[in-house]
Amino acid sequence: MNNLLNKDNKRAFIVTTVFIVISVIVVLLSLNTGTLKISPLKVIQTFLGQGDFESSTVLFDYRMPRILITMLAGIGLGISGAILQGLTRNSLADPGILGLHAGAAFGLIIFVTFFHSMNEHSALFIPLFTFGGGVLTALLIVLLAYDPNKGLLPIRLILVGIAISTGFSAIALFFSLRLNEETYSFAARWLVGDVWGRDWINVIALLPWILILVPFTWIKSKALNAISLGDDIASGLGVSVEKNRILLLAAAVGLSSASVAMAGGIGFIGLAAPHLARRLVGPMYQHFLPLSGLIGLIILVLSDTIGRSIFQPNAIPAGIVVAAIGAPYFLYLLAKTK
Numbered sequence: 001m002n003n004l005l006n007k008d009n010k011r012a013f014i015v016t017t018v019f020i021v022i023s024v025i026v027v028l029l030s031l032n033t034g035t036l037k038i039s040p041l042k043v044i045q046t047f048l049g050q051g052d053f054e055s056s057t058v059l060f061d062y063r064m065p066r067i068l069i070t071m072l073a074g075i076g077l078g079i080s081g082a083i084l085q086g087l088t089r090n091s092l093a094d095p096g097i098l099g100l101h102a103g104a105a106f107g108l109i110i111f112v113t114f115f116h117s118m119n120e121h122s123a124l125f126i127p128l129f130t131f132g133g134g135v136l137t138a139l140l141i142v143l144l145a146y147d148p149n150k151g152l153l154p155i156r157l158i159l160v161g162i163a164i165s166t167g168f169s170a171i172a173l174f175f176s177l178r179l180n181e182e183t184y185s186f187a188a189r190w191l192v193g194d195v196w197g198r199d200w201i202n203v204i205a206l207l208p209w210i211l212i213l214v215p216f217t218w219i220k221s222k223a224l225n226a227i228s229l230g231d232d233i234a235s236g237l238g239v240s241v242e243k244n245r246i247l248l249l250a251a252a253v254g255l256s257s258a259s260v261a262m263a264g265g266i267g268f269i270g271l272a273a274p275h276l277a278r279r280l281v282g283p284m285y286q287h288f289l290p291l292s293g294l295i296g297l298i299i300l301v302l303s304d305t306i307g308r309s310i311f312q313p314n315a316i317p318a319g320i321v322v323a324a325i326g327a328p329y330f331l332y333l334l335a336k337t338k
C-alpha cells in the first residue's frame with residue numbers, strides 16, 4: 001500500500017511540475033502576443049529591470065494585469081469545478097451548468113442597476129455581489145434538489161441547476177434592458193465571457209479570493225476524498241459531512257463567482273479541467289485539485305490570447321473560444337455518462 005501511495009505521489013509531482021512549466025511557457029507566449037511583439041527573452045529582461053521604456057509600459061501597464069486576471073480566474077474556475085464534482089458525485093457538475101454563473105450575473109446586474117455606475121473602483125465591490133448571487137443560487141439548488149431520504153440527487157442537481165440558471169438569466173436580461181448604453185455594453189460583454197479586468201485594481205480585487213480559498217480547499221482535500229465516496233462512508237471515517245459540505249460549497253461558490261466577476265461569464269473550464277486532471281493523476285483530491293487549477297489557468301490564458309491575437313483587429317471574447325473547445329468535450333462526456 002505504501003509503495004502504491006508513493007508511486008501515486010511521485011506521478012502527481014511529475015505531472016504537476018510538467019504543467020507548471022507549460023503554464024510558464026503559455027504565460028510568456030501570451031506576454032509576447034499583441035500589436036507590439038515582445039520576444040520571450042525581452043520579456044524576461046524587462047522583468048529583471050533591463051527592458052526599455054516601451055516594453056516596460058506595454059508589459060506592466062497593459063498586458064500583465066489582464067494576464068494575471070486570466071491566470072487567477074482560470075485557477076479559480078478549475079478548482080471550483082473539481083470541488084463541485086466531488087460534493088455532488090456528479091462528473092457533469094460545473095459552476096456554469098449548475099447555474100452559479102447565472103447567479104453571479106444576477107448579482108452583477110443588481111450592482112450596476114441599483115448601486116453604482118461602472119468605474120475603476122467598482123472592481124472592489126463586484127466580486128461581493130457576484131458571490132451573493134452565487135450563494136443565493138447555491139441555496140436554491142440545494143433546497144430544490146435535496147431529498148429527505150436520499151440526500152442530494154446528482155441528476156436532480158443538474159436539472160434544477162439548468163432551471164435556476166434559466167430563471168436568473170431571464171431576470172438579469174430584464175434588468176439589463178434598463179441600463180444606459182455604456183453599462184449595458186459592459187454587461188453584454190461580461191455575459192459572453194469577455195475578460196474586462198485589465199487594470200491592477202482588478203487584480204487586487206480578485207487576488208485575495210484565490211489566495212485564501214485555494215489553500216483552504218487543498219487543506220480540506222482529505223474530507224473531500226471521503227465525501228466523494230458517499231455520505232455513509234464519510235461519516236464512518238469520522239468526517240463531519242454536512243459541515244464540510246457547506247464549507248466546501250461556499251469555497252466553490254466564492255472561487256467561481258469571484259473569478260467570473262473579473263473574467264466574465266466563462267463556462268466549461270470547471271467541467272473540463274477536473275476531468276483532465278483526474279485522468280492524469282488519479283482521483284485523490286490532494287493531487288488533482290492543484291492540477292485542475294493549472295489546467296484551468298492554461299485553458300483561459302490560451303483562450304484569451306487566441307481571442308485577442310488571431311482574430312485581430314476584431315478581438316473575440318475568451319468565453320467564446322472556451323465554449324468552442326468545451327462544448328464538444330461536454331457532449332463527449334454526456335455521451336459517456338450513463
